Amino acid sequence: MKDQDISKLEAIFQQKIDDDIKIEPNDWMPDAYRKTLIRQISQHAHSEVVGMLPEGNWITRAPNLRRKAVLLAKVQDEAGHGLYLYSAAETLGADREKTIDDLHSGKAKYSSIFNYPTLTWADMGAIGWLVDGAAIMNQVPLCRCSYGPYARAMIRVCKEESFHQRQGFEVINKLANGTVEQKEMAQDALNRFWWPALMMFGPNDDDSSHTEQSMRWKIKRNTNDELRQMFVDVTAPQAESIGLTVPDPLLKWNEAKEGYDFGPIDWDEFWQVVGGNGPCNKERVDARRKAKEDGKWVVEAAMAFANKRNAKKTA
Amino acid sequence: MSESKGWPLWEVFVRSKQGLNHKHVGSLRASDATMAIKNARDVYTRRAEGISIWVVPSNNITASDPSEEDSLFEPSQTKVYRHPTFYDVPDGISHM
Ligand SMILES: [Fe+2]
Ligand SMILES: [Fe+2]
Ligand SMILES: [Fe+2]
Numbered sequence: 001m002k003d004q005d006i007s008k009l010e011a012i013f014q015q016k017i018d019d020d021i022k023i024e025p026n027d028w029m030p031d032a033y034r035k036t037l038i039r040q041i042s043q044h045a046h047s048e049v050v051g052m053l054p055e056g057n058w059i060t061r062a063p064n065l066r067r068k069a070v071l072l073a074k075v076q077d078e079a080g081h082g083l084y085l086y087s088a089a090e091t092l093g094a095d096r097e098k099t100i101d102d103l104h105s106g107k108a109k110y111s112s113i114f115n116y117p118t119l120t121w122a123d124m125g126a127i128g129w130l131v132d133g134a135a136i137m138n139q140v141p142l143c144r145c146s147y148g149p150y151a152r153a154m155i156r157v158c159k160e161e162s163f164h165q166r167q168g169f170e171v172i173n174k175l176a177n178g179t180v181e182q183k184e185m186a187q188d189a190l191n192r193f194w195w196p197a198l199m200m201f202g203p204n205d206d207d208s209s210h211t212e213q214s215m216r217w218k219i220k221r222n223t224n225d226e227l228r229q230m231f232v233d234v235t236a237p238q239a240e241s242i243g244l245t246v247p248d249p250l251l252k253w254n255e256a257k258e259g260y261d262f263g264p265i266d267w268d269e270f271w272q273v274v275g276g277n278g279p280c281n282k283e284r285v286d287a288r289r290k291a292k293e294d295g296k297w298v299v300e301a302a303m304a305f306a307n308k309r310n311a312k313k314t315a
Numbered sequence: 316m317s318e319s320k321g322w323p324l325w326e327v328f329v330r331s332k333q334g335l336n337h338k339h340v341g342s343l344r345a346s347d348a349t350m351a352i353k354n355a356r357d358v359y360t361r362r363a364e365g366i367s368i369w370v371v372p373s374n375n376i377t378a379s380d381p382s383e384e385d386s387l388f389e390p391s392q393t394k395v396y397r398h399p400t401f402y403d404v405p406d407g408i409s410h411m
Binding site for chain 1: 321322324341342343344346347350357358361362378380381382
């Protein structure tokens, strides 16, 4: 294609975005838009799938049948989220198996929150409340993302997330109002998950390389710092109302900005975990790799069976 | 488009309740139609979203070309006489 043709197409494309007209799979789009979306959607899919591991860890040890049924349903939803998102990535021409192999080789990233271990039952509460809570903050604006299939997947995801957050809050609230040991357990979970939850929104705006372009393309609707502030503003009072203390001595209501001030984030820790050196990075990727290896014969056998039956039908 | 070595891709359509049409909800991979229906049930109807599912192999779908949008759909926009509001009905005439 000639350069002037491309710039004409680009102008039409940007005009559609500016007019809030969704981009659909067969529409012309700039290569960089396609690449950015494939990277973001497949990373998001990986996060949903890897995110099943820390919670799956507690399914067999849930304290009662009700909690077990709820946790199972929650983890199954995360599998569903992963599948909606892999499908959305495929509409852009991404090869599903290849994106999964990129996760397994360490080339593709996923949310670094899932590289922290789940040490006690209270962590099931902290994850639902804080991690799903932060995910909701991130995902609600994505329901208006310019790419149709991603936006539609996010609408489904967001409908399901609110149960995730509530069940987590119920778990932590119960412990926070329980025995002394239970309350300590709840506080300890909050202490360990608070800062990693704030890191889920990504680097500060000044250090976030993709934000500006993604906002122009309406892939992103709010900056990292805006979303993080919203999260702190809604979550801090929730902690207080159940008698837990946010592990940040600098957290303080600021009347002038009608929001909380909070302490600096340890970005060294964030980059360490993103770089593969978090407490569970290796364990998580190994578990995904093993799942693929161990399930390989099932994938092949099902395909062989289908082929054999098709051959019989056409014979 | 690149081709996965794994299972083929299926498009999923769900009827949300009796009396409504099936509507496209997304896609998934499965080795055959039976598995596609089972997977669609788990992936797309975990909360009573449907009472009936269709699955269609994605490569059996032919889509109209977005660059032909004008020639395909513009003619229907210029034929206002296809709508009842195009016609004058004198005052006092009812049931029309
Ligand atoms: Fe999710
Ligand atoms: Fe999510
Ligand atoms: Fe969730």
